[in-house]
Amino acid sequence: MATPTAGVAAAVADAHRREWAFVLAATVRVTRDLDVAEECVQEAFAAALTDWATGGVPARPGAWLTTAARRRALNVLRHAGVERRHLPLLVEDRVDGGVAPSLVDDAHGYPDDRLRLVATCCHPALDRPAQVALTLRLVCGLTTPEVARAFLVPTATMAARITRAKKKIAVARIPYRVPPPAELPERVDAVLAVVHLLFTTGHTAPAGEELVRRDLVERSVELARMLRRLLPHDPAVAGLLALLLLTDARRETRTGPDGRLLLLEEQDRARWDRPAIAEGVALVREALRGRPPSRYALQAAIAAVHAESPSWDDTDWAEIVALYGVLTQVWPSPVVALNRAVAVGFARGAAAGLAALDELAGEPQLAGYGYLPAARADLLRRLGRVGEAREAYGEALLLTENAAERAFLDARLRALG
Amino acid sequence: MTKYLVLIYEDEARYASATPEVFGQISQEHTDWMASVEKTGAKLLGGEALEPTPTATTVRGGEVTDGPFVETKEALGGYYLLDAPDLDTALAAARTVPARFGGVEVRPVMTFD
Numbered sequence: 001m002a003t004p005t006a007g008v009a010a011a012v013a014d015a016h017r018r019e020w021a022f023v024l025a026a027t028v029r030v031t032r033d034l035d036v037a038e039e040c041v042q043e044a045f046a047a048a049l050t051d052w053a054t055g056g057v058p059a060r061p062g063a064w065l066t067t068a069a070r071r072r073a074l075n076v077l078r079h080a081g082v083e084r085r086h087l088p089l090l091v092e093d094r095v096d097g098g099v100a101p102s103l104v105d106d107a108h109g110y111p112d113d114r115l116r117l118v119a120t121c122c123h124p125a126l127d128r129p130a131q132v133a134l135t136l137r138l139v140c141g142l143t144t145p146e147v148a149r150a151f152l153v154p155t156a157t158m159a160a161r162i163t164r165a166k167k168k169i170a171v172a173r174i175p176y177r178v179p180p181p182a183e184l185p186e187r188v189d190a191v192l193a194v195v196h197l198l199f200t201t202g203h204t205a206p207a208g209e210e211l212v213r214r215d216l217v218e219r220s221v222e223l224a225r226m227l228r229r230l231l232p233h234d235p236a237v238a239g240l241l242a243l244l245l246l247t248d249a250r251r252e253t254r255t256g257p258d259g260r261l262l263l264l265e266e267q268d269r270a271r272w273d274r275p276a277i278a279e280g281v282a283l284v285r286e287a288l289r290g291r292p293p294s295r296y297a298l299q300a301a302i303a304a305v306h307a308e309s310p311s312w313d314d315t316d317w318a319e320i321v322a323l324y325g326v327l328t329q330v331w332p333s334p335v336v337a338l339n340r341a342v343a344v345g346f347a348r349g350a351a352a353g354l355a356a357l358d359e360l361a362g363e364p365q366l367a368g369y370g371y372l373p374a375a376r377a378d379l380l381r382r383l384g385r386v387g388e389a390r391e392a393y394g395e396a397l398l399l400t401e402n403a404a405e406r407a408f409l410d411a412r413l414r415a416l417g
Numbered sequence: 418m419t420k421y422l423v424l425i426y427e428d429e430a431r432y433a434s435a436t437p438e439v440f441g442q443i444s445q446e447h448t449d450w451m452a453s454v455e456k457t458g459a460k461l462l463g464g465e466a467l468e469p470t471p472t473a474t475t476v477r478g479g480e481v482t483d484g485p486f487v488e489t490k491e492a493l494g495g496y497y498l499l500d501a502p503d504l505d506t507a508l509a510a511a512r513t514v515p516a517r518f519g520g521v522e523v524r525p526v527m528t529f530d
Contacts, residue, residue, distance in 0.1 A: 088419075088528075091503040125504055172525045173419045175503040183505070 011057040012048050019062035020141030021226065025113030026066045028176065030073040032089040034138065034166050037073065041141075044069035091175040114139070115230045116178050118223075122190040123174045130165035131194050137162055139226075140219050150216050151201070188231065192240045192296065195223045199244050204402060217248055235290030239297030242283035246303035249273040249280065261408035265312035277307045295331035298323055317347035334363040335371075342375050350382040370399030374409065381416065390416050420462065420526035421499045421507040426491040427519030429469045446515035454499075459510040464497035491519040498526075 023044065027037040044065045058064040121134040129151075136142045136150065148158035168174065179187045202216025224241040231237045253267040284304045287297035302323045309315045324340035337360055345353020357376055366372045377392035393413040400406055435443075447466075454461050470485040470492045477486075485492060497514065501507040504523070511523045 123504075125508070172523075173503045175505050179505075 005053060008049065008053045008057065011052060011061065012045060015048065015061040015065060016045060016141055017222070019065055021114045021117060021139045022062050022112075023065045023069050024138060024141070025117040027069040027073050028090065028117065029113060030070050031077065032176070034090070034169065036076055037069075038138070040072040040076065041065070041069045043072055088170050088173065090170065091173050091177070112230050114226065116176060118191055118227070119178055119187050120169065120174060120176050122187065122194050123169070124186070124190060125172065125174055126165050126168065128194070128197070130161055130168075131190065132197060133158060133161050134165050135191075135194050135223070136198070136219065139223065142219075146215075150213065188227075188234060188236065191227065192236055192294075195220050195227070196240060196243075196296070198223070199247075203247060204405070217244075217251070220244060221248060235287045236294035236296055238283045239287030239290070239294045239300050242280045242287055242300035243296045243303060245276045245280035245283070246300055246307050249276040249307060255404060259404055259407070260411070261404045264306060269311065272307065277304075280304065281308065292330050293326070295327060298327040298330060302327075315346070317343055321347045334360055334365045335369070337363075338366065338369075338372060338375060342378075345375075345379050345382075350379045354379040354383065368399060370396050370405075373399065377409075377412070381412070386416050418460075418500050418502055419507075419528075421459075421501055421504075421511075422524050422526055423464075423497040423499060423507075423511050423514055424493055424522040424524065425495045425497075425514060425516050425519070426489075426522060427494050427516055428491050429494065430490075431518040432469070432494075443515055443517070450513060450515055454497075454510050454513070457510040457513070458506040459499040459501040462498040462500055464495065466495035467493065469494070494519075 020041070024037055024041045027041050028034060031037040031040065047068055048061070048065060052058070118135065118139050121138055122131045126134070132151075133147055136147045137144065142150070144159050144162060145155045147162070148155040151158070169176075178184075198216055199220035202213040202218075202220060221241075221244050224237070224244050227234075227237045228241050249272050250264075250267060252273070253269075253271050254262055256262055280300065281304050284297065284300045287294065287300060290297055293301075302320055305316055305320050305323070320343045321340060324336060324343055327336050328340060338357070341353055341356035341360065343353075344356045354376070357372075357379060360366055360372065373392045373395035377389045377396060380386075380389035380392055390413060393409055393416070397406060397409050397413070400409070432440075451461060451464070470488075473485040475482045475484060475486050499507055499510055501510065504525075507523055511521050514521050
């Protein structure tokens with residue numbers, strides 16, 4: 001048996017990132033069982049390590065892996081028969097179609113199987129944590145311990161969550177298919193929400209030593225890119241990808257060399273990822289054509305204003321306040337109203353910002369949300385109301401467990417003297 | 418095909434205070450729903466309405482007590498049994514079940530091979 005070289009291992013790792021969802025989706029078509037399909041795909045990747053070492057890396061790794069996984073699947077089905085099944089088979093796609101023509105892949109005459117896979121993972125009959133876990137596991141190919149690590153829960157907890165979700169898909173017969181046109185927008189919304197949640201979890205990790213969980217951020221950007229390829233005409237998809245690219249373009253500048261959190265106004269804009277910003281800005285233009293524009297398109301437009309502003313002092317705060325105004329209509333949320341109040345604080349002064357913020361004081365959804373006292377503390381500090389600012393920073397500190405955020409709040413508190 | 422039980426949970430107090438007109442409307446809604454449910458692709462196998470929970474008797478460990486198994490604001494008040502090819506079809510039917518004072522829960526019926 002040939003030992004895989006570093007080159008082969010890298011090629012397999014690369015194929016794993018790029019092709020996992022495609023290979024698994026194509027294999028589920030044969031097995032109609034997620035667990036059997038997963039096993040076969042894992043075996044195919046393991047076989048690639050040795051086979052590619054002797055035979056060379058194939059020109060189309062995805063096709064090679066699909067063939068290998070499907071061949072294993074057929075063997076499993078032939079030899080094991082029905083007795084190994086614990087769960088009912090997945091519901092097959094109904095042949096009557098009922099799929100929007102724009103989704104049909106010209107080369108195959110049916111929608112890309114990955115869309116079916118991700119639509120199933122994000123079915124509304126599954127709760128959001130289950131949707132997220134299944135998406136990471138089945139669409140991104142993360143192992144259960146990796147998914148558990150991503151959400152800082154014990155592996156056993158995550159394994160139970162994934163098992164329960166898979167069992168529900170099989171037993172309640174959640175159909176393994178692309179939703180019909182009438183249900184598609186709702187399902188795409190759920191998929192986008194899952195990808196966005198992955199990104200925000202990675203962008204500012206809720207706990208732990210590092211501000212950014214690079215792995216989660218990168219996975220979510222890859223997922224958004226995949227959705228963009230699968231649904232090229234959906235403005236909400238364009239909006240989400242734009243939002244992720246524009247936000248992540250600032251990644252390298254969000255913390256200082258000592259790990260300290262840097263505010264937008266302190267960040268070195270020369271180090272922002274310009275190609276990502278250019279791509280994001282082009283996508284925003286397209287995304288804003290949606291009627292009404294999606295919340296992602298509007299959030300991306302706000303990120304674009306920052307990304308294109310040459311400096312903090314040049315920021316077009318009036319434009320940002322206006323965009324938040326539209327966003328509040330499309331997506332009424334106290335968190336959006338909080339961000340709008342912060343923008344008002346820059347557009348019209350700290351007193352106006354504080355007035356807008358104080359309107360939100362009674363919002364039950366913001367109780368326990370650390371950014372509210374943090375934003376309030378900053379406005380009070382700018383108004384010279386030191387005592388109240390100190391109190392608000394203290395309150396914010398009680399509400400975050402992220403080390404970089406805590407250090408930032410501590411520094412601000414100490415600077416008040 | 419899978420059987421799904423659609424459990425209708427509603428606020429009994431709202432029924433208790435409903436006018437005869439409202440009762441009439443709700444009854445008509447159920448009649449209409451039963452007549453049209455098969456358009457969703459689900460087949461109606463059966464269904465009943467239940468008398469309210471003050472008529473319920475609970476037996477647990479051989480001990481008989483007055484009242485429902487669990488006291489809740491929204492109580493089980495009836496059910497439909499459907500046959501459907503998948504959950505989406507069952508949900509499409511369940512979405513239209515009249516339940517103005519509450520909602521419905523959809524459960525697959527267990528099969529034994």
